[in-house]
Amino acid sequence: xxxEIKYSSxxxxxxxxxxACSVILLQNxxxxxxxxxxxxxxxxxGGMAVxxxxxxxxxxxxxxxxxxxxxxxxxxxxxxxxxxxxxxSLYFVYAAAYFLLPYTDMFCEKYYPGASxxxxxxxxxxxxxxxxxxxxxxxxxxxxxxFVFALVxxxxxxxxSVGSLxxxxxxxxxxxxxxxxxxxxxxxxxxxxxxxxxxxFAGDTENFKLKQPFLALLFTALKYALVLFFVxxxxxxxxxxxxxxxxxxxxxxxxxxxxxxxxxxTALATMSVFMIISMFLSCINKCxxxxxxxxxAVFSVxxxxxxxxxxxxxxxxxxxxxxxxxxxxxxxxxxxxxxxYIFTGRKNK
Amino acid sequence: xxDTLSKIKLSLSKMFSDSADLTVRDIILKSNNxxxxxxxxxxxxxxxxxxxxxxxxxxxxxxxxxQTPDEAIETIINSVSGSCDMIEFNSTQELISxxxxxxxxxxxxxxxxxxxxxxxxxxxxxxSEPESEVVQRGAREGFTEPLRVNMSMIxxxxxxxxxxxEQMTVGTESKTQIMICYLKHCASPLLIKKxxxxxxxxxxxxVLASGYLSEYLEDKSTSRLxxxxxxxxxxxxxxxxxxxxxxxxxxxxxxxxIIVPRLFVEEFQGVDDYSNRSYYATLIRLxxxxxxxxxxxxxxxxVALAQFHPEYIPTWILIKTSESLAVTPLPVTLEVLLITFxxxxxxxxxxxxxxxxxxxxxxxxxxxxGESAVNAGIISASTLMVVATAAICSYVTSPLYPPVTIxxxxxxxxxxxxxxxxxxLVTAVTIISMCSKSSLGxxxxxxxxxxxxxxxxxxxxxxxxxxxxxxxxxxxxxxxTEED
Numbered sequence: 001x002x003x004e005i006k007y008s009s010x011x012x013x014x015x016x017x018x019x020a021c022s023v024i025l026l027q028n029x030x031x032x033x034x035x036x037x038x039x040x041x042x043x044x045x046g047g048m049a050v051x052x053x054x055x056x057x058x059x060x061x062x063x064x065x066x067x068x069x070x071x072x073x074x075x076x077x078x079x080x081x082x083x084x085x086x087x088x089s090l091y092f093v094y095a096a097a098y099f100l101l102p103y104t105d106m107f108c109e110k111y112y113p114g115a116s117x118x119x120x121x122x123x124x125x126x127x128x129x130x131x132x133x134x135x136x137x138x139x140x141x142x143x144x145x146x147f148v149f150a151l152v153x154x155x156x157x158x159x160x161s162v163g164s165l166x167x168x169x170x171x172x173x174x175x176x177x178x179x180x181x182x183x184x185x186x187x188x189x190x191x192x193x194x195x196x197x198x199x200x201f202a203g204d205t206e207n208f209k210l211k212q213p214f215l216a217l218l219f220t221a222l223k224y225a226l227v228l229f230f231v232x233x234x235x236x237x238x239x240x241x242x243x244x245x246x247x248x249x250x251x252x253x254x255x256x257x258x259x260x261x262x263x264x265x266t267a268l269a270t271m272s273v274f275m276i277i278s279m280f281l282s283c284i285n286k287c288x289x290x291x292x293x294x295x296x297a298v299f300s301v302x303x304x305x306x307x308x309x310x311x312x313x314x315x316x317x318x319x320x321x322x323x324x325x326x327x328x329x330x331x332x333x334x335x336x337x338x339x340x341y342i343f344t345g346r347k348n349k
Numbered sequence: 350x351x352d353t354l355s356k357i358k359l360s361l362s363k364m365f366s367d368s369a370d371l372t373v374r375d376i377i378l379k380s381n382n383x384x385x386x387x388x389x390x391x392x393x394x395x396x397x398x399x400x401x402x403x404x405x406x407x408x409x410x411x412x413x414x415x416q417t418p419d420e421a422i423e424t425i426i427n428s429v430s431g432s433c434d435m436i437e438f439n440s441t442q443e444l445i446s447x448x449x450x451x452x453x454x455x456x457x458x459x460x461x462x463x464x465x466x467x468x469x470x471x472x473x474x475x476x477s478e479p480e481s482e483v484v485q486r487g488a489r490e491g492f493t494e495p496l497r498v499n500m501s502m503i504x505x506x507x508x509x510x511x512x513x514x515e516q517m518t519v520g521t522e523s524k525t526q527i528m529i530c531y532l533k534h535c536a537s538p539l540l541i542k543k544x545x546x547x548x549x550x551x552x553x554x555x556v557l558a559s560g561y562l563s564e565y566l567e568d569k570s571t572s573r574l575x576x577x578x579x580x581x582x583x584x585x586x587x588x589x590x591x592x593x594x595x596x597x598x599x600x601x602x603x604x605x606x607i608i609v610p611r612l613f614v615e616e617f618q619g620v621d622d623y624s625n626r627s628y629y630a631t632l633i634r635l636x637x638x639x640x641x642x643x644x645x646x647x648x649x650x651x652v653a654l655a656q657f658h659p660e661y662i663p664t665w666i667l668i669k670t671s672e673s674l675a676v677t678p679l680p681v682t683l684e685v686l687l688i689t690f691x692x693x694x695x696x697x698x699x700x701x702x703x704x705x706x707x708x709x710x711x712x713x714x715x716x717x718x719g720e721s722a723v724n725a726g727i728i729s730a731s732t733l734m735v736v737a738t739a740a741i742c743s744y745v746t747s748p749l750y751p752p753v754t755i756x757x758x759x760x761x762x763x764x765x766x767x768x769x770x771x772x773x774l775v776t777a778v779t780i781i782s783m784c785s786k787s788s789l790g791x792x793x794x795x796x797x798x799x800x801x802x803x804x805x806x807x808x809x810x811x812x813x814x815x816x817x818x819x820x821x822x823x824x825x826x827x828x829x830t831e832e833d
Binding site for chain 1: 657658660661663767768769770773774777778780781782784785792794797798799800828829831
């Protein structure tokens with residue numbers, strides 16, 4: 001494994017921001033078309049607020065003790081290392097499947113019909129094992145390149161959609177269907193998984209500033225808002241009739257004769273999913289205290305088995321792509337467990 | 350004590366197995382006690398004129414009176430010999446080392462001390478412009494084979510007492526001399542220590558070129574696709590790198606000087622960039638980056654688009670491409686691979702072929718293999734054009750030629766199997782691999798990732814000398830450089 005040295009907190013935040021932004025790339029009817037753009041935007045802002053709350057325990061630990069939750073737990077309760085590692089590993093396996101399943105689905109359904117989701121998943125996981133073996137620092141360095149690519153892709157996607165803007169496609173009204181709004185709100189809480197990654201690696205970073213996580217969430221919100229805006233007003237009803245609306249946005253975007261932005265989009269989605277799963281595997285390595293390739297390989301096999309099973313069994317798929325389960329699980333590992341440690345630590349003082 | 354001369358002569362003839370080039374010139378010095386001695390050399394390594402003028406003639410002419418052999422040695426050093434290099438020693442190991450380095454060794458009977466005098470004079474290639482690093486504006490001087498000549502070329506450019514040359518010997522059999530060269534106030538002591546440790550760990554029997562040492566200088570457990578060790582034949586390039594805190598290793602017998610640490614962005618920087626106007630240098634640099642991307646990705650993208658996504662090709666190009674692809678018997682992936690391999694074969698042949706035949710071979714390569722194959726419908730013109738352009742582009746950054754070629758082939762195969770998606774995945778893994786690489790502890794992708802805004806003035810752009818000269822960035826100051 002690559003030797004871990006302290007790296008820039010700003011770079012970790014940039015990587016986490018890219019991870020969070022990629023959630024909307026894979027959206028498949030998660031944002032309710034029954035609600036207006038304004039309601040969806042409000043739901044998104046609510047979701048981002050929840051994400052900010054999820055960040056708090058990790059940020060408190062970083063700010064006060066310059067450490068991360070994993071290091072703290074190992075210090076306070078060394079005997080609980082294995083149970084804690086199991087819970088966190090379980091979470092990361094779940095979260096990895098949560099991203100891998102929609103990605104393989106979108107790829108095989110929209111971009112390259114006929115491809116086998118299992119083969120695609122296996123190839124991505126194999127690449128992720130290599131990246132996880134190199135460590136989180138190296139993945140964040142990769143994040144810089146991905147950031148540049150994401151910038152270009154987004155410029156092409158949004159720039160190419162400007163010509164098709166039509167405000168008659170959507171509305172700004174505040175009338176809402178509560179159930180639809182609730183489901184959209186829960187979906188927009190999904191990016192809070194980045195708080196868990198941050199809780200794992202905060203201790204390895206330097207030059208932390210309080211504004212960094214909030215800026216990351218702000219830019220994520222901006223990206224979401226732009227996607228929502230263009231999906232609603234540029235593609236409109238056409239997108240609502242189809243799955244994977246953000247993909248549709250990239251497909252219809254064009255500059256005169258130049259089209260094919262969905263290839264850029266798919267490349268961005270592929271690299272984002274690759275980065276997210278690599279980060280999850282790195283987190284597992286950190287939780288289990290093992291940096292070798294063996295550990296990542298074992299867990300990627302588990303993720304693959306989960307994805308493979310989900311391809312054949314719809315209820316398994318529903319379980320692993322459920323936004324609510326992800327949020328509850330995230331709340332437990334990002335807020336409840338760390339808070340318990342913080343309060344226990346205070347009482348002991 | 351009396352038999353020291355015959356003992357040394359005997360041991361030398363044993364060690365050199367009576368080699369024909371070992372020359373022993375017996376002499377009797379002008380003195381009251383008829384001091385016997387010998388001047389030992391290896392033929393071809395020292396200048397006979399120099400030997401006669403500064404060693405033999407003065408020795409024969411000088412009257413040593415009643416001096417003992419030990420006193421005579423001191424007299425030779427102080428009053429007799431006109432040679433600049435006079436080194437006193439007494440071990441056999443040193444004797445061999447001096448003889449094989451072109452020194453003449455004076456041995457006096459009855460004295461354990463010996464004297465090495467610098468009379469080196471062997472034939473070597475004169476200083477000329479290196480063919481691999483030709484510049485438009487700049488010195489026409491390149492390193493040559495002898496170590497001392499190369500050292501002098503650096504010293505002439507950096508007239509600073511901080512410039513240090515440290516000698517080491519590598520190769521258990523060849524005993525090749527190498528010089529570690531750095532500027533004391535610029536280079537990090539930690540990097541120097543690390544470098545020496547790695548050179549000491551090199552247990553090769555023979556070291557005949559810089560390339561032998563390169564692998565030993567690479568950081569462990571990092572990707573080997575790209576090289577973390579730079580090579581240059583230009584003294585001005587080496588001097589420029591030394592001022593940035595880098596360390597050079599000069600290997601005796603080769604004009605290629607090793608420079609460490611080596612970063613990815615350096616592959617796009619050339620001596621001419623710093624001689625030209627900054628705006629023009631910036632343009633050239635951007636062209637270099639584009640050429641690199643074209644050399645790596647163009648054939649693979651062509652395969653992916655032609656095979657999996659023809660809808661992305663503009664219609665007017667698609668019609669022409671499809672027409673030419675339709676008449677060729679091979680699938681596009683195989684066609685691209687075939688032309689790539691044929692090109693590599695032609696390149697290898699071209700490098701080794703006698704110059705007089707080179708012209709004929711290039712005609713055969715260009716006309717027969719190229720045009721005839723297209724006319725016969727074996728390969729398509731568009732494929733040939735893409736591969737040829739990529740091949741030309743790969744020479745824009747010639748030090749990157751090996752990794753570019755490997756990556757190109759891997760990407761062509763991947764594109765043939767998995768289209769654009771395959772290219773994306775391989776690119777992601779390659780970037781991870783490059784980001785994980787370090788050169789002597791300095792991240793290989795420094796300036797880009799880890800990002801350093803200050804260094805960007807000499808990455809994609811070449812800022813004016815006023816800006817560049819205001820603050821030199823030392824290589825050890827790059828973020829995340831390993832401290833130990």
